[in-house]
Amino acid sequence: MNNCEQCVVRNRAICAGLTAAELDVLSQLGRKQQVSRGQTLVWEGDEALLVANVIKGVLKLGISMPDGREQIVGVVFPSDFIGRPFGQQSEHSVTALTDAEVCVFPRKSFDDFARLHPDLEHKLLQRTLSELDRARGWMLMLGRKTASEKIATFLLELGDRLNDSGCQQSDNVISRFELPVDRQQMGDVLGLTIETVSRQLTKLKSSGMIDLPDRRSVIIKDRERLQNLASAC
Amino acid sequence: MNNCEQCVVRNRAICAGLTAAELDVLSQLGRKQQVSRGQTLVWEGDEALLVANVIKGVLKLGISMPDGREQIVGVVFPSDFIGRPFGQQSEHSVTALTDAEVCVFPRKSFDDFARLHPDLEHKLLQRTLSELDRARGWMLMLGRKTASEKIATFLLELGDRLNDSGCQQSDNVISRFELPVDRQQMGDVLGLTIETVSRQLTKLKSSGMIDLPDRRSVIIKDRERLQNLASAC
DNA sequence: CGATTCCTTGATCAGTATCAAGGGCGGTGG
DNA sequence: CCACCGCCCTTGATACTGATCAAGGAATCG
Numbered sequence: 445m446n447n448c449e450q451c452v453v454r455n456r457a458i459c460a461g462l463t464a465a466e467l468d469v470l471s472q473l474g475r476k477q478q479v480s481r482g483q484t485l486v487w488e489g490d491e492a493l494l495v496a497n498v499i500k501g502v503l504k505l506g507i508s509m510p511d512g513r514e515q516i517v518g519v520v521f522p523s524d525f526i527g528r529p530f531g532q533q534s535e536h537s538v539t540a541l542t543d544a545e546v547c548v549f550p551r552k553s554f555d556d557f558a559r560l561h562p563d564l565e566h567k568l569l570q571r572t573l574s575e576l577d578r579a580r581g582w583m584l585m586l587g588r589k590t591a592s593e594k595i596a597t598f599l600l601e602l603g604d605r606l607n608d609s610g611c612q613q614s615d616n617v618i619s620r621f622e623l624p625v626d627r628q629q630m631g632d633v634l635g636l637t638i639e640t641v642s643r644q645l646t647k648l649k650s651s652g653m654i655d656l657p658d659r660r661s662v663i664i665k666d667r668e669r670l671q672n673l674a675s676a677c
Numbered sequence: 678m679n680n681c682e683q684c685v686v687r688n689r690a691i692c693a694g695l696t697a698a699e700l701d702v703l704s705q706l707g708r709k710q711q712v713s714r715g716q717t718l719v720w721e722g723d724e725a726l727l728v729a730n731v732i733k734g735v736l737k738l739g740i741s742m743p744d745g746r747e748q749i750v751g752v753v754f755p756s757d758f759i760g761r762p763f764g765q766q767s768e769h770s771v772t773a774l775t776d777a778e779v780c781v782f783p784r785k786s787f788d789d790f791a792r793l794h795p796d797l798e799h800k801l802l803q804r805t806l807s808e809l810d811r812a813r814g815w816m817l818m819l820g821r822k823t824a825s826e827k828i829a830t831f832l833l834e835l836g837d838r839l840n841d842s843g844c845q846q847s848d849n850v851i852s853r854f855e856l857p858v859d860r861q862q863m864g865d866v867l868g869l870t871i872e873t874v875s876r877q878l879t880k881l882k883s884s885g886m887i888d889l890p891d892r893r894s895v896i897i898k899d900r901e902r903l904q905n906l907a908s909a910c
Numbered sequence: 911c912g913a914t915t916c917c918t919t920g921a922t923c924a925g926t927a928t929c930a931a932g933g934g935c936g937g938t939g940g
Numbered sequence: 941c942c943a944c945c946g947c948c949c950t951t952g953a954t955a956c957t958g959a960t961c962a963a964g965g966a967a968t969c970g
Contacts, residue, residue, distance in 0.1 A: 450779035507817045511910050515820045517813035528810070530803055535810045563796035567801045570763055572809060577761070577768045579812040580740065580750035587868025588746040591926070627949065627958055635820025636929055659935075659949070675742050761915070824958065860917065873958055875918055892967070916967075925961070933950075940943080 447471075451547070456523035457497045458567045474549040479540040486538040495527030495554050501544025502624040505536045505633070516633040518579070519602075519624075523597070523611035525571055529555055541624040547549070579614055589675065594634040595644045595645055596674040599654065615664050619664040626659075680704075684780070689756035690730045691800040703790060707782040711734070712773040719771040727762030728787050734777025735857035738769045739865070749866040751812070752835075752857075756841035758804055767834055819868050822908065827867040828877045829907040831888065832895055839881040845895070852897040859892075 448454060448467045459467060476499070479485055486494065498520050505518035517536055520526055528534050529551060546568050558565050576599060585597050625633070630641045648654045653670045655663040664670060680701045681687060684822050692700060710720055711730070719727065721740060738751035750769055753759055762784060763765050782790075793799050818830050839854050858866065863874045881887045884905045889897040897903060 505813070507813065509817070509821065511908070513821045515817040517816045531806065531810075536813060559799070559962075562798065564700075565795065565798055565802055569798055569805060572802060572805045573761065573764065576803055576805060576809045576812060577764075579744065579809060579816065580738070583750045583812065583816055583819055584740045584742070584748040586740065587748045587865075609803060612848070638949080639928080639951085640926060643926095675744070870959055871917080872919085872960080879918075907950090912970090914969080916965105917959085918955085918965075921960100921962085923958105926955105926957085928955070929953085931950105931952080933948105935948080936946095938943100938945080940941100940948105 450622060452500065452522040453499055456573065457547075458525055459497065461563060461567070462561070466561060470549075472609050473553045473557060474547050477548050479538050479544045479546060481543050484537055484539040485546070486534050486536075488537040492528045492531050492534045492551050494548050495525070495529055495550040495551050496546040498522050498524045498526060499545040499547055501546075502541045503544055503546075504539050504541050504629065506539060507536045515634050515635065516629060517582075518575070519605070519633070519670075521605055523609060525568065527551060529558060529568065541629065551558050591634075591636055591640050592644050592647065593673060593675055594595060594636065594649060595630075595641065596653075596670050598630065600635055600670060600674055601663065602668075603662075603664060617667070619667065621662060623660050623662060627647065684732065686730060686756040689798055690780075691758055691797060691804065694796060694800070694897050695794070699794060703782075706790065707780050710779050710781050712777045712779060714773050714776050717770055717772040718779070718816055718904040719767050719769075721767060721770040723767050725764050725784050726763045727781050727782040728762055728784050729759070731755050731759060732778040732780055734779075735774045736777055736779075737774050737862065739772060740769045747865050748868065749862060750815075750885065751808070752866070754838055756842060758801065760784060762791060762801065767841045774862065798814045804901050810895045822868075824869055825877050825880065826906060827869065827909055828863075828874065828881060829886075829903050830861065830899065832881075833900075833903060833907055835909075836895075836897060845854075848899070853898065854895055856895060857894050 448459060448471045451457075451459075454460065462470065474477065474496075477496075479501070485496070485503070486492075492610040494625060500522055503520050503526065504516045505520065506514055506516050518540075519541070525537055546609065558568065582592065585594055589597065600622070603621050606624075607618050623630070627638045627641050629634075631638050634641070636644075645654075648670075649656050651669075653664070653666045653673070655665055657663065681692060681704045683727075684690075684692075692703065695703065707729075710729075712734070718729070718736070719725075732866060733755055736753050737749045738753065739747055739749050740748040748778065752774070759771055761780065776797065791801065818827055822830065835856070836851065836854050840851050840858075856863070860871045860874050860878075863869075864871050867874070869877075878887075881903075882889050884902075886897070886899045886906070887899055890896065
């Protein structure tokens, strides 16, 4: 059984706000699971057997085409919810981008529990609505932005989300962070090839907007100019 | 006051399943509204003051960039739900693609009502989850498909959705339909220019997969080949 | 019937993909 | 600690898809 009281995402995941008694019941249904980088938790097209809360790490949601083309359609961080409640099958795979820890529930038990707890469903609804808004912003990016605008948009959003999910108490924006993705995966998020991603990053670096101390690190040096480039919507 | 009993989307919109008494309360909150083609119901960035059910017609959800680039991020049909419950502002505009009729509720009253009716929130959650799945499929299309694949995907999905929303009792697929969008709007859905849309349609026509009896009509002549082209996912 | 708007088609251009090669970083084993 | 190997990333050359610019034609509306 899980010790929810001490869970680091206790106050931010959908479990927040449940009574001790409810949490007790819910915790009986779930279990913590480690997922190592590259490991896939759910396959595209699989029956939707589980849902989960992310406790630690970053995971991607991906869809792929028969010929191998791939699109990353979501990136989830600690306290985010994974899976498709009340659904028959998963439309996308879920794969760890970093070593991760998740709190997994069998979907059907979770569904039943949720149906009995309107507050939980309400939180789930709010999250899903926000995720939908985010997906739609992402659609604008994919459909209408240029390669450099896409990169700028991605770096800014990723920085923000890493910041938010990290329980940082500080209000000041962190401008250095580790990329949870390699160049290919950045391409899969943005609808670009690895070469284009690399070239655009180099360009942003030479223009002084960012710095790239090593392959996995980014420093935002001129946030304002980067935001302009992202065509801040 | 609305006469919900006779509403054509009564059994498919989120109101389905409410008791007569509940429906009575809800109907007091809402009113029917006509929206003519081209008219905008909600502007991007506006405070989210209203939500609605679509009764008749087709509407688009759009996001635009400062320089005028635009992306259509959703298309809604009869029985679909519009608006952002429990949210501060609308991330996108809502504009009628055809003359339409909607059942509008002030967002705050709707929110309050929904909070008191878990079944309604549950339906809203299911719809939102489906919409999110759809948006993610759309992301794959925008990020990774070629122009002709995009057009094929769009025509097939549009045909299906017009079919579903039309209360057609027949199971056999309808292969002729009216486009609710002009060429520019098709481009705004697919992340293409109007010229590319036009050229690709011409190409599909000459290859015999579709016919275009007039600017607004499409006949799917070879569904299988079109599905192959769409890279059926 | 004329005017306007929407659509198609053609010519050219630009941005990104593709193909190809080389370099740097990290990990492993000596 | 160093040398080697493999992977990831960068860079260059070229190709190609779709965008842009431009013009003409067809449908729609007053």
